[in-house]
Structures are given as structure tokens and as C-alpha cells.
Amino acid sequence: xxxxxxxxxxxxxxxxxxxxxxxxxxxxxxxxxxxxxxxxxxxxxxxxxxxxxxxxxxxxxxxxxxxxxxxxxxxxxxxxxxxxxxxxxxxxxxxxxxxxxxxxxxxxxxxxxxxxxxxxxxxxxxxxxxxxxxxxxxxxxxxxxxxxxxxxxxxxxxxxxxxxxxxxxxxxxxxxxxxxxxxxxxxxxxxxxxxxxxxxxxxxxxxxxxxxxxxxxxxxxxxxxxxxxxxxxxxxxxxxxxxxxxxxxxxxxxxxxxxxxxxxxxxxxxxxxxxxxxxxxxxxxxxxxxxxxxxxxxxxxxxxxxxxxxxxxxxxxxxxxxxxxxxxxxxxxxxxxxxxxxxxxxxxxxxxxxxxxxxxxx
Numbered sequence: 001x002x003x004x005x006x007x008x009x010x011x012x013x014x015x016x017x018x019x020x021x022x023x024x025x026x027x028x029x030x031x032x033x034x035x036x037x038x039x040x041x042x043x044x045x046x047x048x049x050x051x052x053x054x055x056x057x058x059x060x061x062x063x064x065x066x067x068x069x070x071x072x073x074x075x076x077x078x079x080x081x082x083x084x085x086x087x088x089x090x091x092x093x094x095x096x097x098x099x100x101x102x103x104x105x106x107x108x109x110x111x112x113x114x115x116x117x118x119x120x121x122x123x124x125x126x127x128x129x130x131x132x133x134x135x136x137x138x139x140x141x142x143x144x145x146x147x148x149x150x151x152x153x154x155x156x157x158x159x160x161x162x163x164x165x166x167x168x169x170x171x172x173x174x175x176x177x178x179x180x181x182x183x184x185x186x187x188x189x190x191x192x193x194x195x196x197x198x199x200x201x202x203x204x205x206x207x208x209x210x211x212x213x214x215x216x217x218x219x220x221x222x223x224x225x226x227x228x229x230x231x232x233x234x235x236x237x238x239x240x241x242x243x244x245x246x247x248x249x250x251x252x253x254x255x256x257x258x259x260x261x262x263x264x265x266x267x268x269x270x271x272x273x274x275x276x277x278x279x280x281x282x283x284x285x286x287x288x289x290x291x292x293x294x295x296x297x298x299x300x301x302x303x304x305x306x307x308x309x310x311x312x313x314x315x316x317x318x319x320x321x322x323x324x325x326x327x328x329x330x331x332x333x334x335x336x337x338x339x340x341x342x343x344x345x346x347x348x349x350x351x352x353x354x355x356x357x358x359x360x361x362x
Contacts, residue, residue, distance in 0.1 A: 008080035071349035078344040095128045095232040100219040102239035103134045104210045108166035110272045113312035114158045135215030136200040162196040209248035216256035238270040241288040257295035269296035273306045
């Protein structure tokens with residue numbers, strides 16, 4: 001323990017010692033100054049009861065003097081403010097993580113596996129905030145940034161149902177030999193999916209679908225206090241990068257990745273397996289992969305391609321092990337007030353003074 005204002009004791013203790021010495025010197029010089037004298041007091045002084053009472057009085061007065069000095073010293077210590085410098089573990093450096101999903105039906109298999117794996121990740125979070133954006137033509141802030149993990153898991157379960165419906169839909173859609181019952185199921189699925197698709201297909205007939213750059217940029221600007229809060233920010237993005245725009249997008253993918261880099265947001269990209277890529281007649285798979293890889297890696301993130309040798313679960317584990325995703329402990333040195341001991345001694349001293357004063361008066 002140390003004192004924040006040690007000068008209080010450096011001045012106060014010598015003054016207190018000097019005051020005690022002066023009081024004792026003056027007390028010894030005190031002489032009889034008149035009054036009524038009593039005769040034969042020697043007889044009284046020799047009585048056992050008198051000696052016992054006199055001894056008690058002297059002891060209590062001495063004890064009161066010592067206790068009073070202790071109380072004064074404790075008061076000076078409290079005024080000098082006892083403190084302790086401590087190195088405190090202030091927790092961990094927290095992260096803001098956004099899951100950014102292209103919900104076009106062509107990657108429903110990848111998305112289903114991804115949200116399933118991320119449920120375990122969310123269960124293991126501690127203080128980190130998590131959010132979800134989904135997009136096709138337009139972006140929906142599906143889960144704003146939050147640390148309510150139960151709510152996030154519930155919404156991930158809803159997304160699993162959404163992507164499961166998409167999988168059933170695509171299985172029938174890609175089956176030229178679908179039966180009558182399967183076609184009826186197809187139209188039922190369409191109606192169910194309309195509920196989930198609401199908000200992600202605004203102006204679809206004029207803008208097109210899978211607007212990747214707009215989806216990433218919208219996710220970026222969903223981070224709270226993007227320009228002034230010092231937190232580690234990460235986007236986990238899944239898409240096949242197959243943009244089907246009918247008009248010029250507001251933001252292209254390379255522009256969105258530049259914005260992420262400028263705002264120190266790291267993007268991890270997950271690309272579908274070529275075996276489940278359904279747009280081979282329209283797009284060059286290798287070109288889409290190369291473009292997305294370049295854009296993701298410029299932000300300091302990593303690019304992953306789903307495959308038999310690298311399933312989504314392993315991709316998620318690898319993302320968690322990346323340096324930018326590691327959680328670092330934060331320690332700070334701070335001065336902590338420690339008034340408890342002198343305050344308790346002062347309180348005990350005052351109580352003893354009161355008790356001894358009452359005994360003397362009785």
C-alpha cells in the first residue's frame with residue numbers, strides 16, 4: 001500500500017508528536033492554585049477500593065490517550081489517501097462479427113452447412129457481438145449486432161429452415177422427371193419461400209439478383225459506430241459471386257472490398273464446391289473464384305473454397321484460428337483506493353473512546 005498524498009503524514013506526524021510532548025510538559029507544571037483542602041487524605045489513598053478505582057482511572061485515561069492518538073493518525077492516513085497500484089485483467093479484446101449471406105438459391109447447400117456450423121461458434125462466444133445480413137437484390141439486416149446469443153441461435157435455426165426449403169425447391173427444379181406430386185410440392189415450396197424472400201428481392205425485375213458488391217457494402221455499414229469505436233470487425237461472407245444484374249449496381253464487389261479495407265474490416269470469403277455450382281452455362285467458375293479471392297484477400301482476410309477435402313466445418317474452424325479472429329487479453333494498470341483498514345481502525349478507536357469515556361463518568 002502507498003499514499004497518494006504522503007505530505008499529510010510527513011507534516012502531521014511531527015506536529016502530533018510535538019503537541020503530545022507539550023501537553024505532558026504543561027501537565028507536569030500544573031500546581032495547586034487554591035481551593036478547599038481536605039485533611040487526612042492519606043488514609044483514603046491507602047484503601048484497597050481507592051487504589052483499585054485509581055488504577056482503573058489511570059489505565060483508562062492512558063488507554064484513551066493512546067486510542068485518541070491512533071484515531072488521529074488513522075484520520076491523517078485517510079486524508080493522505082491510501083492506494084494500491086494494480087495490474088488488472090480487463091477481460092478480452094472483443095470482436096464484432098457479421099455473417100453476410102448471398103441467399104440466391106444457387107448456393108443453398110453451402111449456406112445450410114454454414115449456418116449449421118456457426119451455431120456451435122455462437123455458443124462459444126463470450127462478449128463478442130454477432131450479426132447477420134442476407135441479400136439477393138436488396139439487403140435485409142436479419143440480426144442487428146448483438147450479444148444475445150440465444151436470439152442469434154434461434155435466427156440461425158430459422159435460416160436453416162429457409163435453406164432447407166431452398167434445397168428441396170432446387171432438387172425438384174433440377175429434376176426434369178419430377179412427378180405430379182413433386183410438382184405440387186414445388187408450388188407449395190414457392191409459397192413458403194416467398195415469406196423468407198421478402199425484402200431481399202425488392203426491384204428484382206429492374207435491378208437483377210445476387211448483387212454481391214451491394215450486399216457486402218450494406219453489411220459493412222451495418223456495423224455500429226464504424227468510424228469511432230475501436231473493435232475488431234470481421235465479415236464472414238458466402239457467395240458464388242455470380243452477379244446477375246440487369247442495371248449497373250451501386251457498388252461492385254471490388255469497390256465494396258476497398259471500403260472494407262479502408263474501414264479495417266476483415267472479410268473471410270467462402271465459395272461453393274464446383275460440383276454443386278449450377279450456373280456453368282452462364283458463368284466461368286474459375287473467373288468468379290479468382291475475382292472473389294482477390295477481393296477478399298485485399299482486406300487481410302482469407303478465401304476458402306468448399307470441397308470434399310475442405311468441408312464447411314473445417315473452413316469455420318480455420319477462420320476461428322486466423323490471427324485476426326484470435327482473442328487477446330487486455331491488461332491495464334490502475335490505482336485503486338484502499339481505505340478499508342485505516343477506516344476500520346478509526347471506527348474501532350472512536351467506539352473504544354466512547355466506551356472508556358462512559359466508564360470514567362460512571
